[in-house]
Amino acid sequence: MAEKKEPTVIKKYANRRLYHTGTSTYVTLEDLAVMVKQGEDFLVTDAKSGEDITRSVLTQIIFEQEGKEGQSLLPITFLRQLIRYYGDSMQSLVPSYLEFSLERFTGDQQKMREMMAKTFGPAALEAMGEQVRTNMTMFQKALGVFTPFKYPQAGAAQPTGAAQPAAAAKDDVDALKKELDQLRSRLDRISKS
Numbered sequence: 001m002a003e004k005k006e007p008t009v010i011k012k013y014a015n016r017r018l019y020h021t022g023t024s025t026y027v028t029l030e031d032l033a034v035m036v037k038q039g040e041d042f043l044v045t046d047a048k049s050g051e052d053i054t055r056s057v058l059t060q061i062i063f064e065q066e067g068k069e070g071q072s073l074l075p076i077t078f079l080r081q082l083i084r085y086y087g088d089s090m091q092s093l094v095p096s097y098l099e100f101s102l103e104r105f106t107g108d109q110q111k112m113r114e115m116m117a118k119t120f121g122p123a124a125l126e127a128m129g130e131q132v133r134t135n136m137t138m139f140q141k142a143l144g145v146f147t148p149f150k151y152p153q154a155g156a157a158q159p160t161g162a163a164q165p166a167a168a169a170k171d172d173v174d175a176l177k178k179e180l181d182q183l184r185s186r187l188d189r190i191s192k193s
Contacts, residue, residue, distance in 0.1 A: 012047060
């Protein structure tokens with residue numbers, strides 16, 4: 001039977017610096033995030049009191065990740081619902097439910113990747129990802145047409161050669177229709193093969 005490896009101890013000092021006792025170096029929250037992604041187990045303790053502060057440090061890592069552009073995983077409705085559970089009679093059940101759900105999701109994630117790779121192949125997955133990125137860019141451009149601050153107010157002077165909002169909207173909608181038609185034809189070809 002394999003022995004379970006003891007978690008690495010990270011000490012947090014009063015100056016907020018984190019000290020990795022395994023490598024005898026100072027680390028950042030970003031370094032700890034990488035350790036989590038690599039599956040390395042660690043315990044964060046307050047250097048003075050010895051108190052286990054792992055939960056608050058992991059929460060801080062999540063807070064920083066959520067603040068990065070395009071990194072958000074937690075929808076606002078989920079965060080609000082989570083806050084509602086604090087002090088509720090169901091509070092004690094939430095952690096085990098979330099842990100179970102994430103374990104299932106993680107296990108299913110690998111199966112889903114394998115199934116997608118088998119069905120579509122790696123090149124098709126990359127093409128679909130590129131198509132999604134292109135469609136999102138087009139969608140954002142189309143939404144920009146309806147933003148009141150994007151175009152000058154009526155009666156204001158427009159730069160020479162500036163596209164009119166209605167014309168730009170029609171062009172963007174036409175481009176989106178074309179992209180959608182291309183995506184449909186690709187999916188038809190994939191489903192027939």
